[in-house]
Amino acid sequence: MCSMKKTYIKIFAGLGNQIFQYCYGLLRQQEGINVHYILAKTYDKNGNSYDITDVFNLFDINGALANNIFSPMGKFSNLRIIAKKIFAKYIIGSYETDFYQKADYIEKLTTKKSIHDYISFRNKEIYMQTDFFKQIKNCKNSVSMHIRGGDYLGEGSPFSGICTNEYYKNAIRYLKERLENPHFFIFTNDRDFCKSIFNPLEIKKEDYTIINDDSSLKDDPGYDLFLMSTCNNNIIANSTYSWWGAYLNKNEDKLVITPDKWTNTNTPSLEEIKPKNWIRL
Numbered sequence: 001m002c003s004m005k006k007t008y009i010k011i012f013a014g015l016g017n018q019i020f021q022y023c024y025g026l027l028r029q030q031e032g033i034n035v036h037y038i039l040a041k042t043y044d045k046n047g048n049s050y051d052i053t054d055v056f057n058l059f060d061i062n063g064a065l066a067n068n069i070f071s072p073m074g075k076f077s078n079l080r081i082i083a084k085k086i087f088a089k090y091i092i093g094s095y096e097t098d099f100y101q102k103a104d105y106i107e108k109l110t111t112k113k114s115i116h117d118y119i120s121f122r123n124k125e126i127y128m129q130t131d132f133f134k135q136i137k138n139c140k141n142s143v144s145m146h147i148r149g150g151d152y153l154g155e156g157s158p159f160s161g162i163c164t165n166e167y168y169k170n171a172i173r174y175l176k177e178r179l180e181n182p183h184f185f186i187f188t189n190d191r192d193f194c195k196s197i198f199n200p201l202e203i204k205k206e207d208y209t210i211i212n213d214d215s216s217l218k219d220d221p222g223y224d225l226f227l228m229s230t231c232n233n234n235i236i237a238n239s240t241y242s243w244w245g246a247y248l249n250k251n252e253d254k255l256v257i258t259p260d261k262w263t264n265t266n267t268p269s270l271e272e273i274k275p276k277n278w279i280r281l
Contacts, residue, residue, distance in 0.1 A: 149193025
């Protein structure tokens with residue numbers, strides 16, 4: 001009897017990218033491949049880690065908690081990661097590394113199961129006790145609006161100059177024409193850049209709320225992602241982080257606005273990463 005083919009998939013970069021990589025592995029698992037992941041954990045200056053295994057409970061295609069992620073900790077963790085990569089690449093002969101940012105992958109994965117059968121927020125109960133969560137849930141037509149600056153700025157960035165003031169104006173106008181009294185919840189990683197986009201944005205003060213960092217959750221990327229997903233509708237940036245905030249939104253009638261292109265290099269193209277029913281502006 002032939003043994004099941006094995007592959008190792010690298011999990012890396014930001015949280016949104018890591019979810020795509022994990023989901024790609026689930027697709028490979030559906031094909032009958034014995035999938036293992038290699039995750040080199042990253043830590044902030046306070047020693048906190050917010051990788052996919054910290055933010056989510058992860059489940060395999062059979063509904064069991066995932067136990068196939070190699071992510072050693074401690075003094076020699078980097079050496080162990082390198083050794084595992086060498087083993088995967090040269091001994092097993094199957095080491096896969098990419099971003100796998102394709103809506104088709106996710107839609108294929110969720111043909112029979114919901115994405116929520118594969119990933120769930122570890123700290124959901126904590127997030128649900130916050131004032132911002134309660135504000136969103138009490139709002140009839142809530143809209144998350146993600147404005148990403150920081151690492152997206154600067155000459156030569158493949159992401160800059162796409163989500164402009166005009167993009168957000170058009171998105172707000174589009175939703176106001178279709179929703180009754182929408183309220184916009186603003187998420188950003190860069191307050192100064194947000195101000196440059198936001199003013200003038202032709203939106204009344206009573207029609208928006210800027211999500212400020214909760215002191216106990218300010219470093220936890222799962223918190224903003226969870227809040228985005230609980231809004232009824234979403235205006236996303238060209239960011240896999242806000243892509244997942246919209247995709248994890250359970251509202252069957254949600255309107256999701258995406259920019260007209262994803263990157264300046266067309267990698268990935270908007271056609272690859274945009275689900276069919278999302279609206280490009």
